[in-house]
Amino acid sequence: MRRQFDCIVIGGGYFGCSIAYHLSKAGKATALIEQKEIASGASGANFGCVQVQDSNMGMSLTLTLRGIERMRTMGQELQADIGFEPFGSLIVAEDAAQLQELENLYQQKKEAGLDIDWLSAAQVLRAEPNLAPKRILAATRYTQAKIYPFHYMYALVKKAREQGLTLMEHTPAASLWMEGGTCKGVILCSGEALRAEQTIVSAGSWTREFCQTAGLDVPVYSVKAEAFVTEPLKPFLNNFYSSAGFFTEAHGQEAAATSLCIHQSHHGNILIGETAKPDGRAELAYADMSSVEHCAHIHALLTRYFPALEQVQVLRSWVTRSPYTESCQPVFGPSSVEGLILAAGFKSAAILSPVVGDIVAQLVVKGKAGVDLSEFIYV
Numbered sequence: 001m002r003r004q005f006d007c008i009v010i011g012g013g014y015f016g017c018s019i020a021y022h023l024s025k026a027g028k029a030t031a032l033i034e035q036k037e038i039a040s041g042a043s044g045a046n047f048g049c050v051q052v053q054d055s056n057m058g059m060s061l062t063l064t065l066r067g068i069e070r071m072r073t074m075g076q077e078l079q080a081d082i083g084f085e086p087f088g089s090l091i092v093a094e095d096a097a098q099l100q101e102l103e104n105l106y107q108q109k110k111e112a113g114l115d116i117d118w119l120s121a122a123q124v125l126r127a128e129p130n131l132a133p134k135r136i137l138a139a140t141r142y143t144q145a146k147i148y149p150f151h152y153m154y155a156l157v158k159k160a161r162e163q164g165l166t167l168m169e170h171t172p173a174a175s176l177w178m179e180g181g182t183c184k185g186v187i188l189c190s191g192e193a194l195r196a197e198q199t200i201v202s203a204g205s206w207t208r209e210f211c212q213t214a215g216l217d218v219p220v221y222s223v224k225a226e227a228f229v230t231e232p233l234k235p236f237l238n239n240f241y242s243s244a245g246f247f248t249e250a251h252g253q254e255a256a257a258t259s260l261c262i263h264q265s266h267h268g269n270i271l272i273g274e275t276a277k278p279d280g281r282a283e284l285a286y287a288d289m290s291s292v293e294h295c296a297h298i299h300a301l302l303t304r305y306f307p308a309l310e311q312v313q314v315l316r317s318w319v320t321r322s323p324y325t326e327s328c329q330p331v332f333g334p335s336s337v338e339g340l341i342l343a344a345g346f347k348s349a350a351i352l353s354p355v356v357g358d359i360v361a362q363l364v365v366k367g368k369a370g371v372d373l374s375e376f377i378y379v
């Protein structure tokens with residue numbers, strides 16, 4: 001007998017887990033389909049920063065501010081310790097071009113009402129005493145938060161299962177099931193067809209190739225992104241430190257780019273990212289391995305900006321496919337195909353995930369989003 005659901009969600013990352021949680025909370029019979037395990041894509045590679053500062057303007061900022069409020073109480077809502085903790089964020093200008101760009105972003109965010117601070121080089125050094133002197137020009141600072149990413153995603157899925165979710169891990173979906181131009185569900189690689197009123201594709205970097213099975217060209221691309229984690233240290237960083245270069249260079253299409261972002265986890269480990277390289281330019285045979293250029297570039301940046309970390313022990317490196325879109329806007333909302341909703345290509349995941357889950361549930365239950373999604377990419 002053919003299995004039938006109200007909703008099928010493809011992809012068990014931040015967005016798929018949250019969408020599955022909100023749909024099951026709304027009483028919808030939902031299946032979450034993940035080709036590997038929960039958080040095995042980009043969501044398992046991330047640092048757990050609940051990022052406000054790097055939001056786009058407009059509706060993205062509105063949703064981001066809603067997201068931080070939601071994250072404050074998500075632990076209680078999920079009855080789980082997700083490690084939510086207020087934590088500062090610095091976006092740092094390291095050269096004149098970045099300074100100009102950062103000033104523009106600062107003005108825009110101030111005008112939009114964000115309570116963001118401008119720090120001189122001396123103030124940044126006071127905020128981060130381990131930063132090498134005379135290396136940076138200025139920074140913007142905002143108090144945002146951090147979480148334990150895996151605890152959060154597992155808690156979403158646990159609660160969703162209590163609400164009736166059918167979780168299907170190690171279950172790759174082969175294609176969308178199309179009939180007369182309408183999406184009727186998905187066909188699994190096993191050959192089984194699963195029927196649903198609504199199918200939600202939140203497959204991160206895989207969204208484009210998956211939606212091609214229905215003839216849709218969804219402009220979500222990906223980079224090979226690389227990061228490291230070190231042994232735990234005593235308190236070393238007071239803020240999440242991110243180079244302003246990340247926003248101007250890191251996701252360029254032409255070559256690999258390394259820009260320093262570094263964060264101290266709840267347990268003291270230093271998370272160090274990242275080198276990003278467009279997928280088409282990464283050698284296929286080494287697609288899931290750390291590259292020599294990443295090690296060399298990160299070493300050079302660390303010794304330049306945080307020389308005390310030069311001798312620190314690196315425990316592990318990892319690589320992931322990280323999704324992005326050229327306009328930095330997500331593909332989010334109902335699509336041109338009846339029965340198909342898309343939610344992929346978001347810049348920040350932790351903060352937006354509860355809001356995106358809520359909006360998708362409203363789309364399914366009420367037939368409308370409750371907010372204007374027209375700024376986002378429509379396919």
Ligand SMILES: Cc1cc2nc3c(=O)[nH]c(=O)nc-3n(C[C@H](O)[C@H](O)[C@H](O)COP(=O)(O)OP(=O)(O)OC[C@H]3O[C@@H](n4cnc5c(N)ncnc54)[C@H](O)[C@@H]3O)c2cc1C
Pocket residue numbers: 010011012013014015016033034035036037038039040041042043044045046047048049050051171172173174202203204205206207210225226227273274320321322323343344345346347348349350351
């Ligand atoms: C080093 C690094 C650090 C980062 N730090 C942060 C941070 O601190 N805070 C933050 O908010 N963001 C951070 N990000 C960005 C964040 O990780 C991503 O934006 C986010 O993980 C994207 O989530 P997603 O659910 O869209 O995609 P993914 O997590 O990639 O999930 C998509 C899932 O779909 C599954 N899938 C794909 N195709 C199929 C199929 N056919 N059938 C079944 N399943 C399928 C995949 O296996 C995958 O699990 C960071 C990124 C990197 C690389």
